[in-house]
Amino acid sequence: MAERDIRTETVAVLIQPGPNPETVVNAVKTVFPNLVVIEEQPESKKLFIRRRARKLGWVQTLGQLATMIVSKYGKRFTTKRAAEILEEFGANPLVDSTIRRVAVPSADSPDFLKVLADIQPAVLLLVSTRMLKAGTLDAISCPVLNFHAGINPQYRGLQGGYWSLVMADAENFGATVHLVDAGVDTGGVLYQQRIRPSKRDTMQTYPLLQTAASTGIILDALQDAVTGNLKPLKIAAPSRQWYHPPIWTWLWNGVTRGIW
Template identity: 30%
Template sequence: MERIMMICTLGPSTSYVYNHVSRDFNIEDVIVVRKESRKVFLKKRIKRLGLWKVIGQIMFVLYSKIFLSKNVHSRIQMIQRQFNLNSDDIPEEKITHIDSINSEEMKRRIKEVDPDLIIINGTPIIKEDILSATEARFINIHVGITPKYRGVHGAYWALYNNDDDLVGVTTHFVDKGIDSGEVLDQKVVRVGQNDNFLTYSHLQLGHALRDYNKIIQSVLSNRYTIKEPLTVESAIWSHPTLLSYLYGRVVKKVR
Protein backbone atom coordinates (compact mmCIF):
# COMPACT_ATOMS: atom_id res chain seq x y z
CA MET A 1 0.00 0.00 0.00
CA GLU A 2 1.23 3.50 -0.86
CA ARG A 3 2.58 5.61 1.99
CA ILE A 4 1.21 9.15 2.12
CA MET A 5 2.60 11.82 4.42
CA MET A 6 0.98 15.18 5.14
CA ILE A 7 2.92 18.27 6.26
CA CYS A 8 0.69 21.11 7.39
CA THR A 9 -0.43 23.70 9.86
CA LEU A 10 -3.72 23.16 11.67
CA GLY A 11 -6.92 24.84 10.54
CA PRO A 12 -10.13 24.22 8.58
CA SER A 13 -8.37 23.84 5.22
CA THR A 14 -6.06 21.15 6.57
CA SER A 15 -9.03 19.29 8.06
CA TYR A 16 -10.85 19.48 4.72
CA VAL A 17 -7.88 18.03 2.85
CA TYR A 18 -7.05 15.33 5.41
CA ASN A 19 -10.63 14.08 5.73
CA HIS A 20 -11.23 14.14 1.98
CA VAL A 21 -8.07 12.21 1.13
CA SER A 22 -8.72 9.74 3.98
CA ARG A 23 -11.91 8.59 2.26
CA ASP A 24 -9.80 6.77 -0.34
CA PHE A 25 -6.28 6.59 1.08
CA ASN A 26 -4.47 6.01 4.34
CA ILE A 27 -2.42 9.01 5.45
CA GLU A 28 0.23 7.37 7.59
CA ASP A 29 1.87 10.42 9.11
CA VAL A 30 0.75 14.00 9.69
CA ILE A 31 3.52 16.47 10.52
CA VAL A 32 2.16 19.67 12.03
CA VAL A 33 4.54 22.62 11.76
CA ARG A 34 4.33 24.88 14.79
CA LYS A 35 3.66 28.50 13.95
CA GLU A 36 6.27 31.14 14.73
CA SER A 37 5.68 33.44 17.66
CA ARG A 38 3.77 36.57 16.75
CA LYS A 39 6.81 38.70 17.58
CA VAL A 40 9.12 36.79 15.22
CA PHE A 41 6.45 36.69 12.51
CA LEU A 42 5.85 40.45 12.64
CA LYS A 43 9.56 41.24 12.71
CA LYS A 44 10.12 39.23 9.52
CA ARG A 45 7.10 40.77 7.82
CA ILE A 46 8.13 44.32 8.70
CA LYS A 47 11.61 43.66 7.30
CA ARG A 48 10.09 42.37 4.06
CA LEU A 49 7.16 44.76 3.54
CA GLY A 50 7.86 47.82 5.70
CA LEU A 51 6.33 49.04 8.95
CA TRP A 52 3.39 51.04 7.58
CA LYS A 53 2.17 48.32 5.26
CA VAL A 54 2.25 45.78 8.10
CA ILE A 55 0.32 48.15 10.35
CA GLY A 56 -2.28 48.47 7.59
CA GLN A 57 -2.49 44.68 7.31
CA ILE A 58 -2.96 44.32 11.07
CA MET A 59 -5.75 46.90 10.95
CA PHE A 60 -7.44 44.91 8.17
CA VAL A 61 -7.21 41.68 10.21
CA LEU A 62 -8.95 43.45 13.11
CA TYR A 63 -11.56 44.87 10.74
CA SER A 64 -12.25 41.45 9.23
CA LYS A 65 -12.72 39.87 12.65
CA ILE A 66 -15.13 42.59 13.76
CA PHE A 67 -17.13 43.22 10.58
CA LEU A 68 -16.52 40.59 7.87
CA SER A 69 -17.01 37.67 10.25
CA LYS A 70 -20.67 38.55 10.78
CA ASN A 71 -22.99 35.97 9.18
CA VAL A 72 -20.15 34.08 7.42
CA HIS A 73 -20.64 30.97 9.58
CA SER A 74 -23.89 30.07 7.84
CA ARG A 75 -22.30 30.63 4.41
CA ILE A 76 -19.34 28.41 5.31
CA GLN A 77 -21.72 25.70 6.49
CA MET A 78 -23.55 25.96 3.17
CA ILE A 79 -20.26 25.50 1.28
CA GLN A 80 -19.37 22.54 3.47
CA ARG A 81 -22.67 20.87 2.65
CA GLN A 82 -22.39 21.67 -1.05
CA PHE A 83 -18.94 20.09 -1.39
CA ASN A 84 -19.18 17.55 1.43
CA LEU A 85 -16.31 19.20 3.30
CA ASN A 86 -15.45 17.65 6.67
CA SER A 87 -13.90 20.01 9.23
CA ASP A 88 -13.42 17.37 11.95
CA ASP A 89 -10.04 17.48 13.69
CA ILE A 90 -7.28 15.14 12.55
CA PRO A 91 -6.93 12.20 14.99
CA GLU A 92 -4.31 13.16 17.57
CA GLU A 93 -2.53 9.81 17.27
CA LYS A 94 -1.70 10.63 13.64
CA ILE A 95 0.02 13.91 14.49
CA THR A 96 3.67 14.69 15.12
CA HIS A 97 4.56 18.30 15.94
CA ILE A 98 7.72 19.88 14.60
CA ASP A 99 9.24 23.35 15.06
CA SER A 100 10.44 24.00 11.51
CA ILE A 101 9.66 22.49 8.14
CA ASN A 102 13.22 23.26 7.01
CA SER A 103 15.01 21.40 9.80
CA GLU A 104 17.16 18.31 10.12
CA GLU A 105 14.35 16.82 12.21
CA MET A 106 11.98 17.21 9.26
CA LYS A 107 14.49 15.63 6.93
CA ARG A 108 14.99 12.67 9.27
CA ARG A 109 11.24 12.17 9.61
CA ILE A 110 10.75 12.10 5.84
CA LYS A 111 13.50 9.52 5.48
CA GLU A 112 12.02 7.38 8.28
CA VAL A 113 8.54 7.32 6.74
CA ASP A 114 9.90 6.98 3.19
CA PRO A 115 6.62 8.23 1.66
CA ASP A 116 5.40 7.75 -1.89
CA LEU A 117 3.67 11.13 -1.82
CA ILE A 118 3.74 14.20 0.45
CA ILE A 119 0.72 16.49 0.72
CA ILE A 120 1.44 20.07 1.79
CA ASN A 121 -1.06 22.49 3.30
CA GLY A 122 -0.49 25.89 4.85
CA THR A 123 3.25 25.55 5.43
CA PRO A 124 6.10 28.04 5.02
CA ILE A 125 8.23 27.85 1.87
CA ILE A 126 10.07 24.53 1.70
CA LYS A 127 13.80 24.65 0.98
CA GLU A 128 15.45 22.55 -1.69
CA ASP A 129 17.31 20.25 0.72
CA ILE A 130 13.96 19.12 2.19
CA LEU A 131 12.41 18.64 -1.25
CA SER A 132 15.41 16.55 -2.29
CA ALA A 133 15.37 14.40 0.88
CA THR A 134 12.99 11.97 -0.84
CA GLU A 135 12.06 10.80 -4.31
CA ALA A 136 8.40 11.37 -3.43
CA ARG A 137 6.59 14.28 -5.08
CA PHE A 138 5.15 17.10 -2.96
CA ILE A 139 1.70 18.42 -3.96
CA ASN A 140 -0.28 21.40 -2.76
CA ILE A 141 -3.62 23.12 -3.28
CA HIS A 142 -3.10 26.85 -3.80
CA VAL A 143 -6.14 29.10 -3.43
CA GLY A 144 -5.39 31.12 -6.53
CA ILE A 145 -4.68 30.69 -10.22
CA THR A 146 -0.93 30.43 -10.71
CA PRO A 147 1.36 31.93 -11.78
CA LYS A 148 -0.52 35.27 -11.82
CA TYR A 149 -2.00 34.91 -8.33
CA ARG A 150 0.77 33.36 -6.29
CA GLY A 151 1.18 34.24 -2.61
CA VAL A 152 -2.02 34.66 -0.61
CA HIS A 153 -5.71 35.45 -1.19
CA GLY A 154 -5.67 34.73 -4.90
CA ALA A 155 -9.45 34.87 -5.33
CA TYR A 156 -9.71 38.24 -3.60
CA TRP A 157 -6.96 39.83 -5.69
CA ALA A 158 -8.36 38.42 -8.93
CA LEU A 159 -11.74 39.97 -8.10
CA TYR A 160 -9.99 43.21 -7.12
CA ASN A 161 -8.29 43.29 -10.54
CA ASN A 162 -11.52 42.44 -12.43
CA ASP A 163 -9.97 39.11 -13.46
CA ASP A 164 -13.20 37.14 -13.05
CA ASP A 165 -11.91 34.34 -15.30
CA LEU A 166 -8.89 33.91 -12.99
CA VAL A 167 -10.80 33.59 -9.72
CA GLY A 168 -9.94 30.02 -8.94
CA VAL A 169 -7.73 27.36 -7.42
CA THR A 170 -4.64 25.40 -8.47
CA THR A 171 -3.39 21.94 -7.57
CA HIS A 172 0.34 21.76 -8.29
CA PHE A 173 3.62 20.06 -7.58
CA VAL A 174 5.75 21.89 -5.02
CA ASP A 175 9.15 23.25 -5.98
CA LYS A 176 11.55 25.65 -4.24
CA GLY A 177 9.68 28.70 -5.53
CA ILE A 178 6.53 30.35 -4.20
CA ASP A 179 3.49 28.54 -5.68
CA SER A 180 5.51 28.03 -8.86
CA GLY A 181 5.37 24.25 -9.34
CA GLU A 182 3.96 22.42 -12.36
CA VAL A 183 0.16 22.59 -12.59
CA LEU A 184 -1.87 19.40 -12.17
CA ASP A 185 -5.30 21.06 -12.16
CA GLN A 186 -6.88 24.52 -12.24
CA LYS A 187 -10.52 25.39 -11.70
CA VAL A 188 -12.32 28.71 -12.10
CA VAL A 189 -14.63 29.54 -9.18
CA ARG A 190 -17.70 31.77 -9.27
CA VAL A 191 -18.31 33.56 -5.98
CA GLY A 192 -21.80 34.38 -4.80
CA GLN A 193 -23.59 37.36 -3.27
CA ASN A 194 -23.10 35.89 0.20
CA ASP A 195 -19.35 35.37 -0.17
CA ASN A 196 -16.63 37.66 1.12
CA PHE A 197 -12.92 37.64 1.94
CA LEU A 198 -13.47 35.06 4.70
CA THR A 199 -15.43 32.54 2.61
CA TYR A 200 -13.51 32.56 -0.69
CA SER A 201 -10.94 29.96 0.41
CA HIS A 202 -13.62 27.50 1.58
CA LEU A 203 -15.28 27.75 -1.83
CA GLN A 204 -11.96 27.36 -3.64
CA LEU A 205 -11.00 24.26 -1.65
CA GLY A 206 -14.40 22.73 -2.27
CA HIS A 207 -13.83 22.99 -6.02
CA ALA A 208 -10.25 21.71 -5.82
CA LEU A 209 -11.15 18.66 -3.75
CA ARG A 210 -13.71 17.42 -6.26
CA ASP A 211 -10.92 15.86 -8.34
CA TYR A 212 -8.14 15.81 -5.74
CA ASN A 213 -8.20 12.10 -4.95
CA LYS A 214 -8.10 11.25 -8.65
CA ILE A 215 -5.03 13.47 -8.97
CA ILE A 216 -3.40 11.76 -5.99
CA GLN A 217 -3.98 8.37 -7.58
CA SER A 218 -2.54 9.57 -10.87
CA VAL A 219 0.62 10.80 -9.12
CA LEU A 220 1.00 7.57 -7.13
CA SER A 221 0.66 5.53 -10.32
CA ASN A 222 2.91 7.94 -12.26
CA ARG A 223 0.13 8.62 -14.77
CA TYR A 224 -0.44 12.29 -14.04
CA THR A 225 -0.75 15.03 -16.67
CA ILE A 226 0.94 18.41 -16.41
CA LYS A 227 -1.43 21.15 -17.57
CA GLU A 228 -0.79 24.52 -19.15
CA PRO A 229 -1.77 27.25 -16.66
CA LEU A 230 -4.70 29.50 -17.50
CA THR A 231 -2.35 32.47 -17.56
CA VAL A 232 1.38 32.99 -18.08
CA GLU A 233 1.46 36.30 -16.21
CA SER A 234 3.24 36.03 -12.88
CA ALA A 235 2.96 37.98 -9.62
CA ILE A 236 3.05 37.42 -5.87
CA TRP A 237 0.35 38.93 -3.67
CA SER A 238 0.30 39.71 0.04
CA HIS A 239 -2.44 40.50 2.56
CA PRO A 240 -4.48 43.65 1.84
CA THR A 241 -4.16 46.65 4.09
CA LEU A 242 -7.29 48.17 5.59
CA LEU A 243 -7.02 51.14 3.22
CA SER A 244 -6.65 48.98 0.10
CA TYR A 245 -9.53 46.76 1.19
CA LEU A 246 -11.87 49.69 1.84
CA TYR A 247 -10.94 51.17 -1.54
CA GLY A 248 -11.73 47.85 -3.21
CA ARG A 249 -14.96 47.54 -1.25
CA VAL A 250 -16.25 51.00 -2.17
CA VAL A 251 -14.87 51.46 -5.68
CA LYS A 252 -14.63 47.91 -7.02
CA LYS A 253 -17.46 46.36 -4.98
CA VAL A 254 -15.20 43.49 -3.86
CA ARG A 255 -16.10 42.07 -0.49
Protein backbone atom coordinates in the same frame (compact mmCIF):
# COMPACT_ATOMS: atom_id res chain seq x y z
CA MET B 1 -16.93 14.28 -5.17
CA ALA B 2 -16.56 11.45 -7.70
CA GLU B 3 -16.14 7.95 -6.29
CA ARG B 4 -12.57 6.66 -6.53
CA ASP B 5 -10.86 3.36 -5.81
CA ILE B 6 -9.22 3.07 -2.41
CA ARG B 7 -5.42 3.26 -2.58
CA THR B 8 -3.01 1.45 -0.28
CA GLU B 9 -0.05 3.81 -0.69
CA THR B 10 1.03 5.95 2.26
CA VAL B 11 0.47 9.66 1.71
CA ALA B 12 1.86 12.37 4.00
CA VAL B 13 -0.04 15.64 4.39
CA LEU B 14 1.81 18.55 5.96
CA ILE B 15 -0.52 21.15 7.48
CA GLN B 16 -0.83 23.90 10.01
CA PRO B 17 -3.92 23.43 12.21
CA GLY B 18 -7.17 24.85 10.86
CA PRO B 19 -10.52 23.93 9.27
CA ASN B 20 -9.38 24.38 5.67
CA PRO B 21 -6.43 21.96 5.94
CA GLU B 22 -8.62 19.49 7.84
CA THR B 23 -11.13 19.66 4.96
CA VAL B 24 -8.36 18.45 2.67
CA VAL B 25 -7.19 15.81 5.15
CA ASN B 26 -10.67 14.31 5.44
CA ALA B 27 -11.05 14.22 1.66
CA VAL B 28 -7.67 12.52 1.24
CA LYS B 29 -8.60 9.88 3.81
CA THR B 30 -11.55 8.73 1.68
CA VAL B 31 -9.12 7.47 -0.97
CA PHE B 32 -5.83 7.12 0.93
CA PRO B 33 -6.76 5.67 4.35
CA ASN B 34 -3.07 5.12 5.15
CA LEU B 35 -2.32 8.83 5.20
CA VAL B 36 -0.24 10.43 7.93
CA VAL B 37 -0.79 14.05 8.93
CA ILE B 38 2.27 16.04 9.94
CA GLU B 39 1.44 19.23 11.84
CA GLU B 40 3.94 22.07 11.99
CA GLN B 41 3.69 24.89 14.48
CA PRO B 42 2.66 28.22 12.96
CA GLU B 43 5.39 30.78 12.56
CA SER B 44 5.45 33.47 15.24
CA LYS B 45 3.69 36.69 14.24
CA LYS B 46 6.74 38.71 15.30
CA LEU B 47 9.00 36.82 12.90
CA PHE B 48 6.40 37.00 10.13
CA ILE B 49 5.98 40.77 10.52
CA ARG B 50 9.70 41.46 10.59
CA ARG B 51 10.34 39.43 7.46
CA ARG B 52 7.43 41.03 5.62
CA ALA B 53 8.57 44.53 6.67
CA ARG B 54 12.06 43.88 5.31
CA LYS B 55 10.49 43.02 1.97
CA LEU B 56 7.62 45.51 1.69
CA GLY B 57 8.29 48.18 4.31
CA TRP B 58 6.58 48.85 7.62
CA VAL B 59 3.63 50.87 6.28
CA GLN B 60 2.45 48.12 3.94
CA THR B 61 3.17 45.42 6.51
CA LEU B 62 1.20 47.06 9.32
CA GLY B 63 -1.65 47.75 6.90
CA GLN B 64 -1.71 44.08 5.94
CA LEU B 65 -1.55 43.04 9.59
CA ALA B 66 -4.62 45.16 10.32
CA THR B 67 -6.53 43.41 7.53
CA MET B 68 -5.47 40.00 8.88
CA ILE B 69 -6.76 40.90 12.34
CA VAL B 70 -10.08 42.19 10.99
CA SER B 71 -10.43 39.09 8.81
CA LYS B 72 -9.73 36.74 11.72
CA TYR B 73 -12.34 38.27 13.99
CA GLY B 74 -14.78 38.77 11.12
CA LYS B 75 -15.12 35.03 10.59
CA ARG B 76 -17.62 34.85 13.43
CA PHE B 77 -20.06 36.72 11.17
CA THR B 78 -19.69 34.30 8.26
CA THR B 79 -20.49 31.01 9.99
CA LYS B 80 -23.79 30.58 8.12
CA ARG B 81 -22.18 31.02 4.72
CA ALA B 82 -19.32 28.69 5.74
CA ALA B 83 -21.85 26.01 6.71
CA GLU B 84 -23.55 26.39 3.32
CA ILE B 85 -20.23 25.90 1.50
CA LEU B 86 -19.45 22.76 3.50
CA GLU B 87 -22.88 21.32 2.81
CA GLU B 88 -22.76 22.16 -0.90
CA PHE B 89 -19.49 20.31 -1.45
CA GLY B 90 -19.92 17.60 1.19
CA ALA B 91 -16.81 18.82 2.96
CA ASN B 92 -15.80 18.04 6.53
CA PRO B 93 -13.52 20.46 8.47
CA LEU B 94 -13.50 18.52 11.76
CA VAL B 95 -10.38 16.86 13.15
CA ASP B 96 -10.44 13.08 12.69
CA SER B 97 -8.75 11.64 15.77
CA THR B 98 -8.34 8.22 14.11
CA ILE B 99 -5.77 9.58 11.64
CA ARG B 100 -2.13 9.18 12.63
CA ARG B 101 -0.66 12.60 13.43
CA VAL B 102 2.90 13.69 14.11
CA ALA B 103 3.88 17.14 15.40
CA VAL B 104 7.04 18.94 14.30
CA PRO B 105 8.24 22.44 15.20
CA SER B 106 8.77 23.37 11.55
CA ALA B 107 8.81 21.74 8.13
CA ASP B 108 12.38 22.99 7.81
CA SER B 109 13.51 21.26 10.99
CA PRO B 110 15.54 18.03 11.18
CA ASP B 111 12.55 16.51 13.01
CA PHE B 112 10.44 16.84 9.87
CA LEU B 113 12.93 14.97 7.70
CA LYS B 114 13.21 12.26 10.36
CA VAL B 115 9.43 11.83 10.31
CA LEU B 116 9.43 11.54 6.52
CA ALA B 117 12.22 8.97 6.67
CA ASP B 118 10.10 6.94 9.09
CA ILE B 119 6.88 7.26 7.09
CA GLN B 120 8.44 6.86 3.62
CA PRO B 121 5.39 8.31 1.86
CA ALA B 122 4.73 7.88 -1.85
CA VAL B 123 3.92 11.59 -2.03
CA LEU B 124 3.91 14.62 0.28
CA LEU B 125 1.09 17.16 0.06
CA LEU B 126 1.41 20.64 1.58
CA VAL B 127 -1.67 22.55 2.73
CA SER B 128 -1.46 25.98 4.39
CA THR B 129 2.18 25.65 5.44
CA ARG B 130 5.22 27.87 5.28
CA MET B 131 7.56 27.54 2.31
CA LEU B 132 10.04 24.70 2.31
CA LYS B 133 13.66 25.75 1.94
CA ALA B 134 15.62 24.46 -1.02
CA GLY B 135 17.76 22.27 1.24
CA THR B 136 14.68 20.62 2.71
CA LEU B 137 13.21 19.97 -0.73
CA ASP B 138 16.48 18.45 -1.91
CA ALA B 139 16.37 16.00 1.01
CA ILE B 140 12.86 14.72 0.16
CA SER B 141 12.84 11.76 -2.22
CA CYS B 142 9.12 11.59 -3.03
CA PRO B 143 7.10 14.06 -5.13
CA VAL B 144 6.04 17.18 -3.20
CA LEU B 145 2.74 18.82 -4.13
CA ASN B 146 1.03 21.94 -2.82
CA PHE B 147 -2.60 23.00 -2.71
CA HIS B 148 -2.83 26.71 -3.42
CA ALA B 149 -6.01 28.78 -3.00
CA GLY B 150 -5.47 30.76 -6.19
CA ILE B 151 -4.95 30.29 -9.92
CA ASN B 152 -1.27 30.06 -10.81
CA PRO B 153 0.77 31.73 -12.15
CA GLN B 154 -1.45 34.83 -12.17
CA TYR B 155 -2.34 34.74 -8.46
CA ARG B 156 0.56 33.23 -6.58
CA GLY B 157 1.04 33.97 -2.89
CA LEU B 158 -1.81 35.06 -0.64
CA GLN B 159 -5.52 35.79 -1.14
CA GLY B 160 -5.60 34.69 -4.77
CA GLY B 161 -9.40 34.58 -4.87
CA TYR B 162 -9.79 38.08 -3.48
CA TRP B 163 -7.26 39.58 -5.88
CA SER B 164 -8.82 37.92 -8.92
CA LEU B 165 -12.06 39.74 -8.11
CA VAL B 166 -10.30 43.04 -7.44
CA MET B 167 -8.57 42.72 -10.81
CA ALA B 168 -11.94 42.15 -12.54
CA ASP B 169 -10.76 38.64 -13.39
CA ALA B 170 -13.48 36.52 -11.79
CA GLU B 171 -12.92 33.80 -14.41
CA ASN B 172 -9.68 33.08 -12.60
CA PHE B 173 -11.20 32.70 -9.16
CA GLY B 174 -10.15 29.23 -8.14
CA ALA B 175 -7.40 26.96 -6.88
CA THR B 176 -4.33 25.10 -8.10
CA VAL B 177 -2.48 21.92 -7.25
CA HIS B 178 1.15 22.20 -8.29
CA LEU B 179 4.59 20.74 -7.83
CA VAL B 180 6.71 22.44 -5.19
CA ASP B 181 10.00 24.14 -5.95
CA ALA B 182 11.98 26.78 -4.07
CA GLY B 183 9.82 29.66 -5.38
CA VAL B 184 6.48 31.02 -4.16
CA ASP B 185 3.89 28.84 -5.90
CA THR B 186 6.10 28.67 -8.98
CA GLY B 187 6.21 24.88 -9.43
CA GLY B 188 4.61 23.14 -12.39
CA VAL B 189 0.80 23.33 -12.42
CA LEU B 190 -0.93 19.93 -12.29
CA TYR B 191 -4.64 20.76 -11.93
CA GLN B 192 -6.82 23.83 -11.54
CA GLN B 193 -10.38 24.32 -10.34
CA ARG B 194 -12.30 27.49 -11.19
CA ILE B 195 -15.31 28.48 -9.11
CA ARG B 196 -17.88 31.26 -9.17
CA PRO B 197 -18.14 32.82 -5.69
CA SER B 198 -21.44 34.00 -4.28
CA LYS B 199 -22.06 37.68 -3.69
CA ARG B 200 -22.26 36.70 -0.03
CA ASP B 201 -18.67 35.45 -0.03
CA THR B 202 -15.91 37.60 1.44
CA MET B 203 -12.22 37.30 2.22
CA GLN B 204 -13.33 35.28 5.28
CA THR B 205 -15.00 32.61 3.11
CA TYR B 206 -13.07 32.69 -0.19
CA PRO B 207 -10.37 30.23 0.99
CA LEU B 208 -12.93 27.76 2.36
CA LEU B 209 -14.87 27.89 -0.90
CA GLN B 210 -11.70 27.37 -2.92
CA THR B 211 -10.67 24.45 -0.71
CA ALA B 212 -14.02 22.66 -0.47
CA ALA B 213 -14.59 22.92 -4.23
CA SER B 214 -11.12 21.56 -5.06
CA THR B 215 -10.83 18.28 -3.17
CA GLY B 216 -11.38 16.41 -6.44
CA ILE B 217 -8.32 17.87 -8.15
CA ILE B 218 -6.27 17.22 -5.02
CA LEU B 219 -7.17 13.53 -5.17
CA ASP B 220 -6.46 13.44 -8.91
CA ALA B 221 -2.99 14.90 -8.36
CA LEU B 222 -2.21 12.49 -5.51
CA GLN B 223 -3.28 9.53 -7.62
CA ASP B 224 -1.07 10.73 -10.46
CA ALA B 225 1.84 11.04 -8.03
CA VAL B 226 1.56 7.54 -6.56
CA THR B 227 1.18 5.98 -10.01
CA GLY B 228 4.10 7.92 -11.51
CA ASN B 229 1.86 9.85 -13.89
CA LEU B 230 2.50 13.49 -12.98
CA LYS B 231 2.16 15.71 -16.05
CA PRO B 232 2.64 19.46 -15.44
CA LEU B 233 0.61 21.72 -17.72
CA LYS B 234 2.07 24.34 -20.02
CA ILE B 235 0.41 27.63 -19.08
CA ALA B 236 1.23 30.88 -20.86
CA ALA B 237 0.05 33.58 -18.46
CA PRO B 238 1.60 36.48 -16.55
CA SER B 239 3.08 35.53 -13.19
CA ARG B 240 2.63 37.68 -10.09
CA GLN B 241 2.94 37.20 -6.35
CA TRP B 242 0.29 38.78 -4.11
CA TYR B 243 0.01 39.55 -0.40
CA HIS B 244 -2.79 40.41 2.01
CA PRO B 245 -4.36 43.74 1.02
CA PRO B 246 -3.55 46.58 3.43
CA ILE B 247 -6.56 47.70 5.42
CA TRP B 248 -7.14 50.84 3.35
CA THR B 249 -7.21 48.84 0.09
CA TRP B 250 -9.58 46.28 1.58
CA LEU B 251 -11.96 48.96 2.88
CA TRP B 252 -11.87 50.90 -0.41
CA ASN B 253 -12.70 47.84 -2.52
CA GLY B 254 -15.38 46.81 -0.06
CA VAL B 255 -17.13 50.16 0.10
CA THR B 256 -16.82 51.17 -3.56
CA ARG B 257 -17.07 47.79 -5.29
CA GLY B 258 -18.62 45.40 -2.78
CA ILE B 259 -15.52 43.17 -2.78
CA TRP B 260 -14.87 42.28 0.83
